[in-house]
Amino acid sequence: MSLRIRDEIRKSGYLFCGSYRSNDSIVEIAEHFGKPLVPWEDGLVQTLVPRTEAAPNSYSGIYGLGHFPFHSDLAHWRTPPRYLLLRCITGYADVPTLMIDGHDLIDAVTLDILSRAIFKPRRPRDGSVSLIRLCEPMDDVVRVRWDEVFLKPASRIGEVADVRVREWLSTRTPTAVSLAKPHDILLIDNWRMLHARSQILPGRESRMIERVYLEELH
Numbered sequence: 360m361s362l363r364i365r366d367e368i369r370k371s372g373y374l375f376c377g378s379y380r381s382n383d384s385i386v387e388i389a390e391h392f393g394k395p396l397v398p399w400e401d402g403l404v405q406t407l408v409p410r411t412e413a414a415p416n417s418y419s420g421i422y423g424l425g426h427f428p429f430h431s432d433l434a435h436w437r438t439p440p441r442y443l444l445l446r447c448i449t450g451y452a453d454v455p456t457l458m459i460d461g462h463d464l465i466d467a468v469t470l471d472i473l474s475r476a477i478f479k480p481r482r483p484r485d486g487s488v489s490l491i492r493l494c495e496p497m498d499d500v501v502r503v504r505w506d507e508v509f510l511k512p513a514s515r516i517g518e519v520a521d522v523r524v525r526e527w528l529s530t531r532t533p534t535a536v537s538l539a540k541p542h543d544i545l546l547i548d549n550w551r552m553l554h555a556r557s558q559i560l561p562g563r564e565s566r567m568i569e570r571v572y573l574e575e576l577h
C-alpha cells in the first residue's frame with residue numbers, strides 16, 4: 360500500500376477511493392492493503408443488504424431500513440477488528456455511510472472518563488461476561504469502542520460515560536461518504552471512527568455492499 364494511503368488513513372481515520380481496482384475482488388484489495396481477518400466461519404467476505412426482517416439481536420432486526428446508531432464494529436469483542444473495508448456493488452449517493460471521529464469524542468468526554476468507563480456485552484458470550492473499557496491506550500493509538508445496542512455500562516463511571524457519549528453524539532454533524540458507484544471503496548479505522556448506515560430511502564432497497572475486516576495494514 361502506498362504511503363499516501365497510509366498517511367491519509369492516519370490523518371482522517373478513513374480513506375475513500377472512487378472506482379478502485381475494478382478488476383480485483385474485495386479480498387485482493389484487502390490483501391493489497393493489509394491482513395484480512397476471518398471474524399467467524401465463512402465470514403471473510405460479508406455481503407450487506409438492507410433487511411426489514413432479521414434476527415432480533417441484529418441491527419437490521421432492530422432498526423430495519425432506518426438509520427443505524429453510531430458504533431464501532433464488533434465492539435463487544437475483546438479485540439475488535441482494526442479496520443473495515445467496504446466496497447460498493449450497488450450503491451446510492453443518498454444512502455451515505457456516516458462517520459464521527461473518536462478523537463473528537465475523546466476531546467469532548469475526556470480520556471479519563473472513557474478509559475475508566477467499564478462496559479459489558481448486553482448478552483454474555485459463551486456464558487461468560489467480559490468487562491471492557493470504552494477507551495484503551497494501545498502501543499501508539501488509543502483504541503475507542505462504542506455500541507449502544509450491544510454494550511451496556513457495568514460501572515458507575517460507565518453509566519456517566521454512557522449518558523455523555525449519547526448526548527455528545529446527538530449534537531454532532533457526521534462526515535458523510537457515499538459508496539455510490541460500483542467499486543467505490545471505503546477503508547475505516549475501526550479503533551478510531553464510529554460509523555453508521557444512514558436510512559434506506561424508498562427505492563434504495565437494492566443497495567449492496569461487501570465488507571472485509573483487516574487486522575492490520577501493510
Ligand SMILES: [Fe+2]
Binds near residue numbers: 430431432554
Ligand atoms: Fe458497522
